[in-house]
Amino acid sequence: MKILAIDTSGLVGAVAVSDGDILLSQFSIQYKTTHSEILMPMLDDIREKVHLDLKSIDAIAVAMGPGSFTGLRIGSATAKGLALALDKPIIPIPTVDGIAYNLYGVEKIICPMMDARRGQVYTGLYTFVPCKGEGESREQTFEMQVINEQMATSVEDIAEKINAIGKPVVLLGDGVPVYRDKLDKLIKVPYSLAPFHQNRQNAAALAALAVQYAQEGRMIDGDDFAPEYLRLSQAEREASEKGTNAVPTDKIAKAPKNPGIIRVSEMTAEDVSDAAALEALCLGKEAWSEKQLLEALSLDDTIYLVAKKAGRVVGLCGVRNVSGDGEVTNVSVSGDCRREGVGYKMVKQLLERGRGIGIENYTLEVRAGNAAAIRLYEKLGFVSEGVRPGFYDEPKEDAVIYWKRN
Known part of the structure; x- marks a missing residue:
C-alpha cells in the first residue's frame, strides 16, 4: 500500500511517502518558515525526486490534531x-499518537507533550506491548x-497521571523544553528524554501508523474529514473572555456541541456491560442483553465495534456473516453524541472490516419512522428493497429492508 503522509500540526513541517514496508522519501523542516510557504514545495520536490505519480497513491495520512490551529x-x-x-x-492520525509511534518498541511509558500555551500541553500516555510470535x-x-488518549491538560495533571502509573517514562515533543523545570519537580518516577531525531512530529512514523490503521479499516472519505482541535482557538477564547462578538462568527471555527475524540475499536469483553446498557437505553425491549452480546462476541463470523469518547462507550454496531451476506444486527448511538458522525464512522468501519471475514453484501432492517438512521444508511450506499409490515412492536411499525450490494 502506497501512502502519502502529511504533518503540519506543530513547528515541524513533514511529508513522507511509503510503499509497503519501504520508506520511499521523507522531507522534514523545522525552521523560520510557515507551513503555507513550504508544504506544497516539499510535496513537489518529493514527487519530482522519486518520480511519484500521485494517482498511484492508495491513501493520504494526515495528522488530524491537536496542534497549531x-x-x-x-x-x-x-x-x-x-x-x-x-x-x-484519508487516514486521520491523532497527532499525539503519531509522535508516540516514533518510539516503536519502547516498553516504558511514553509521554509526548506539545506546548498548548497557557500552562497546558497536548499530551497522552502510551506504551508498546510485545506481541506473541x-x-x-x-x-x-x-x-x-x-x-490515556490524547488530551489538552495542565502539566500538573499529566505529571500526576505519570506518577500514578509508577513506571519509568520517556518524554518527547516541543512541550518538554518549555516546561522542563516544572516537570523535573513534578515527576516522581525515573524519566528520560527522547533524542532529537525521535522527539518531534515525523511523517515517516505517521505513514507507518497509517498502514496499521488501514489494515483495521480506519479510513474515511475526503468529504468526511475535519481536524480535531481539542479546545477553542485563541480568537474564540478571547471573544469568550471579553463576552463580546469581537471576532466575526464566520471567522471562528465551529466547535462540536460535545467536543471530544471518537475512537472506534473492536468490542472486548470489558466493553460488553456498557454496550448492553447503551443498547437498552436506545432500543428498549429490542436491545440485546449482556449474555447475547458476549455470545455474539465469541463467534468467528461476527464483528462488533464500539465507539468511545473519553473512555465512555457511546456507540455500538455489529455484523454477522451468513454465507457472504452481512446481517447488520446492532447500531446504537448515545443520545448526547448524535449528529457528531459517530454512527457514520462506526458503520463505515464495520463495512470495511467485514470484507476481512468474507462479507460481500450487507443487509439491515430499520423502523420506517427512523429518519435519521435511514439518512445514515442511504449515505453509506444502502438501498431500500422491501418492507416488513408491522414488524416492530411498541410502537407498531413497519421495518424497511435495506441492502448494500457489491
Missing part, C-alpha cells in the same frame, strides 16, 4: 484537496497501547 488547517486542506481530486481515502520465529513485534 493554522498548521492543522493548512495540512488538512491540502490532504482533503488531494483526496478529493485523486478520489483517495508465530511458530518458532524469534522475531519480536509490538503493538502500541494507548493508556
Whole structure:
C-alpha cells in the first residue's frame, strides 16, 4: 500500500511517502518558515525526486490534531484537496499518537507533550506491548497501547497521571523544553528524554501508523474529514473572555456541541456491560442483553465495534456473516453524541472490516419512522428493497429492508 503522509500540526513541517514496508522519501523542516510557504514545495520536490505519480497513491495520512490551529488547517486542506481530486481515502492520525509511534518498541511509558500555551500541553500516555510470535520465529513485534488518549491538560495533571502509573517514562515533543523545570519537580518516577531525531512530529512514523490503521479499516472519505482541535482557538477564547462578538462568527471555527475524540475499536469483553446498557437505553425491549452480546462476541463470523469518547462507550454496531451476506444486527448511538458522525464512522468501519471475514453484501432492517438512521444508511450506499409490515412492536411499525450490494 502506497501512502502519502502529511504533518503540519506543530513547528515541524513533514511529508513522507511509503510503499509497503519501504520508506520511499521523507522531507522534514523545522525552521523560520510557515507551513503555507513550504508544504506544497516539499510535496513537489518529493514527487519530482522519486518520480511519484500521485494517482498511484492508495491513501493520504494526515495528522488530524491537536496542534497549531493554522498548521492543522493548512495540512488538512491540502490532504482533503488531494483526496478529493485523486478520489483517495484519508487516514486521520491523532497527532499525539503519531509522535508516540516514533518510539516503536519502547516498553516504558511514553509521554509526548506539545506546548498548548497557557500552562497546558497536548499530551497522552502510551506504551508498546510485545506481541506473541508465530511458530518458532524469534522475531519480536509490538503493538502500541494507548493508556490515556490524547488530551489538552495542565502539566500538573499529566505529571500526576505519570506518577500514578509508577513506571519509568520517556518524554518527547516541543512541550518538554518549555516546561522542563516544572516537570523535573513534578515527576516522581525515573524519566528520560527522547533524542532529537525521535522527539518531534515525523511523517515517516505517521505513514507507518497509517498502514496499521488501514489494515483495521480506519479510513474515511475526503468529504468526511475535519481536524480535531481539542479546545477553542485563541480568537474564540478571547471573544469568550471579553463576552463580546469581537471576532466575526464566520471567522471562528465551529466547535462540536460535545467536543471530544471518537475512537472506534473492536468490542472486548470489558466493553460488553456498557454496550448492553447503551443498547437498552436506545432500543428498549429490542436491545440485546449482556449474555447475547458476549455470545455474539465469541463467534468467528461476527464483528462488533464500539465507539468511545473519553473512555465512555457511546456507540455500538455489529455484523454477522451468513454465507457472504452481512446481517447488520446492532447500531446504537448515545443520545448526547448524535449528529457528531459517530454512527457514520462506526458503520463505515464495520463495512470495511467485514470484507476481512468474507462479507460481500450487507443487509439491515430499520423502523420506517427512523429518519435519521435511514439518512445514515442511504449515505453509506444502502438501498431500500422491501418492507416488513408491522414488524416492530411498541410502537407498531413497519421495518424497511435495506441492502448494500457489491
